[in-house]
Amino acid sequence: MTDVPGLLHIAGLSVLLAGRQVLADIDIEVKPGEFVVVVGPNGAGKTTLLKAVAGILPVKGSILIEESPLLRLSLAERARRIAYLPQGHVFHWPLAVEDIVALGRLPRGGGADLSSADGEAVKKAMVQTGVAEYARRAVTRLSGGERARVALARVLATEAPLILADEPTAALDPRYQLIVLGILQRHARAGGTVIAVLHDLGLAARHADRIIVLDQGRVVADGTPSEVLTKLLLAKTFGIDAEIVALGDAPVIIPWNVI
Amino acid sequence: MAERRSGFGVAILSVILGFLVVGLFIVSLGVGPVWLPPGSVFAGLIGQGDEVAQIIVGEIRLPRALLAALIGAILGLSGAALQGLLRNPLAAPSLFGAPAAAAFGAVAVISFGLVDALSFALPVAAIIGALTSVGLLILVAGPRAGLLILILAGLAISSLAGAGTALALNLAPNPFAALEIAFWLLGSLEDRSLRHVMIALPFMVLAAALLFHDRRAFRALTLGEEAAASLGFGLTGVRLRVIIGVAAGVGAAVAVAGTIGFIGLVAPHLVRPFVRYDPGRLLVPAALAGSALLLSADIAVRLIPSNGEIKVGVLTALIGAPFFIALILRRRHDLSGVTS
Numbered sequence: 001m002t003d004v005p006g007l008l009h010i011a012g013l014s015v016l017l018a019g020r021q022v023l024a025d026i027d028i029e030v031k032p033g034e035f036v037v038v039v040g041p042n043g044a045g046k047t048t049l050l051k052a053v054a055g056i057l058p059v060k061g062s063i064l065i066e067e068s069p070l071l072r073l074s075l076a077e078r079a080r081r082i083a084y085l086p087q088g089h090v091f092h093w094p095l096a097v098e099d100i101v102a103l104g105r106l107p108r109g110g111g112a113d114l115s116s117a118d119g120e121a122v123k124k125a126m127v128q129t130g131v132a133e134y135a136r137r138a139v140t141r142l143s144g145g146e147r148a149r150v151a152l153a154r155v156l157a158t159e160a161p162l163i164l165a166d167e168p169t170a171a172l173d174p175r176y177q178l179i180v181l182g183i184l185q186r187h188a189r190a191g192g193t194v195i196a197v198l199h200d201l202g203l204a205a206r207h208a209d210r211i212i213v214l215d216q217g218r219v220v221a222d223g224t225p226s227e228v229l230t231k232l233l234l235a236k237t238f239g240i241d242a243e244i245v246a247l248g249d250a251p252v253i254i255p256w257n258v259i
Numbered sequence: 260m261a262e263r264r265s266g267f268g269v270a271i272l273s274v275i276l277g278f279l280v281v282g283l284f285i286v287s288l289g290v291g292p293v294w295l296p297p298g299s300v301f302a303g304l305i306g307q308g309d310e311v312a313q314i315i316v317g318e319i320r321l322p323r324a325l326l327a328a329l330i331g332a333i334l335g336l337s338g339a340a341l342q343g344l345l346r347n348p349l350a351a352p353s354l355f356g357a358p359a360a361a362a363f364g365a366v367a368v369i370s371f372g373l374v375d376a377l378s379f380a381l382p383v384a385a386i387i388g389a390l391t392s393v394g395l396l397i398l399v400a401g402p403r404a405g406l407l408i409l410i411l412a413g414l415a416i417s418s419l420a421g422a423g424t425a426l427a428l429n430l431a432p433n434p435f436a437a438l439e440i441a442f443w444l445l446g447s448l449e450d451r452s453l454r455h456v457m458i459a460l461p462f463m464v465l466a467a468a469l470l471f472h473d474r475r476a477f478r479a480l481t482l483g484e485e486a487a488a489s490l491g492f493g494l495t496g497v498r499l500r501v502i503i504g505v506a507a508g509v510g511a512a513v514a515v516a517g518t519i520g521f522i523g524l525v526a527p528h529l530v531r532p533f534v535r536y537d538p539g540r541l542l543v544p545a546a547l548a549g550s551a552l553l554l555s556a557d558i559a560v561r562l563i564p565s566n567g568e569i570k571v572g573v574l575t576a577l578i579g580a581p582f583f584i585a586l587i588l589r590r591r592h593d594l595s596g597v598t599s
Binding site: 051075076088100103105 | 347482489490491537
């Protein structure tokens with residue numbers, strides 16, 4: 001894996017928001033095919049890191065995507081390479097599900113008048129996420145879990161190599177949590193790259209190839225789930241006493257007590 | 260395919276609305292103290308038939324009908340664009356202070372006694388007022404301001420312009436000037452000439468081009484600002500174009516007709532379900548619906564029996580305000596639950 005050029009190369013990244021240092025001196029290299037999960041306590045800078053990589057925040061430092069500086073890419077080119085799924089899955093107008101998913105094609109010229117390639121991508125994304133059956137329903141009338149999957153389908157429809165997903169499982173029941181993470185995992189297996197923020201350490205350990213732990217705007221650990229998620233780290237970073245049980249390759253994390 | 264279906268629907272809707280606008284336009288040329296049948300209207304338009312009818316149609320009613328169609332269209336388009344930018348069906352073109360500033364510009368020249376209410380300098384002053392309000396807005400809110408700051412700064416500028424207008428009324432040199440200002444402010448299309456059309460038209464064309472430019476961004480904004488930005492839309496530029504476009508369009512409208520409210524709020528709302536709530540596809544039908552609404556209102560003021568014609572701005576407010584209240588009542592549940 002070491003000779004594969006990085007899909008994403010972050011060096012010396014700092015973000016200052018309203019005078020507060022939210023991220024400081026971040027160095028991260030991500031390779032194609034990796035499923036990276038970012039964890040950390042509330043306010044650690046996880047969402048800010050995703051927004052910085054999505055190119056929608058003013059930053060200091062260097063971010064290279066497929067070896068070109070992020071800020072040099074045209075907005076449309078950037079949007080074709082990076083698909084960003086924000087938290088909350090907000091939809092402001094009661095568009096039909098298929099029309100929402102089609103918005104993912106905007107960076108490729110589609111959006112309303114779809115080419116056949118656009119149509120295929122939209123359909124595929126809806127089938128993958130299991131929302132094809134309500135393609136014609138107004139998105140605002142769906143349940144939280146259904147909306148979360150529509151939002152993911154919109155991101156998949158972009159067919160960007162890098163997907164940034166901020167808490168993609170937040171409103172989902174356990175079954176759909178697994179389904180959504182399975183979809184993201186398959187995207188990575190197929191040669192794409194996924195960086196997801198998750199709060200559920202168990203889900204993170206189960207699905208991630210690699211876990212990055214952020215605390216107070218800095219990377220405090222970076223490695224495979226079993227390397228990173230240790231009792232010591234969980235105590236220092238999250239302030240919890242956790243039981244860790246090995247189940248197959250993946251550690252199972254059970255938060256037990258507040259320290 | 261679904262996408263073709265919706266595109267097809269929008270095309271049919273636009274054609275139907277287009278016919279409606281043309282029909283109302285012809286009616287508007289025929290209605291007034293002297294009633295003219297469509298035949299005389301057409302003859303008058305091409306300079307044939309009865310000479311009196313020719314003058315009535317060509318010089319009195321044509322400018323009025325043209326202005327009603329154009330102003331209605333630019334108000335509908337402005338409303339649709341602003342609602343797309345703000346992702347809120349209750350947004351109206353008056354939001355950023357441009358109409359109030361345009362009104363103040365016009366009133367200032369009337370009250371200084373520079374001109375009477377129908378002269379050439381007045382629309383120029385109004386458009387300068389509207390564009391000044393944009394400069395002021397950007398100065399106050401900063402070039403990269405978020406929407407909340409822009410709306411609050413717009414409110415402040417509106418209030419300032421309102422105060423200026425009130426001062427002008429207060430200090431009016433004589434009761435006639437005060438009356439002239441007051442009547443002008445009500446909004447009317449009476450006694451306008453083709454010169455008024457020519458003054459307003461370039462600004463309206465500029466406005467329409469600016470507002471139409473960002474239709475794809477409005478569509479992306481359905482997903483919120485961050486997702487829209489990540490889809491490749493520079494939102495600072497979008498905001499700037501919409502604010503300038505609305506100021507130019509609405510400024511030009513106020514410049515030649517005074518303040519005509521609620522068309523920009525109501526027109527997009529009426530056609531939105533027919534475009535499947537797509538804020539990008541909404542623009543053209545909303546403009547046509549705005550045209551139809553203002554033409555209808557301007558025909559109605561000529562038909563409602565009263566001593567002296569009711570000003571069209573008064574009529575649109577009388578109908579529009581209750582509509583606004585009904586809209587708030589219907590959406591009260593979603594609006595109070597908004598968290599993001």
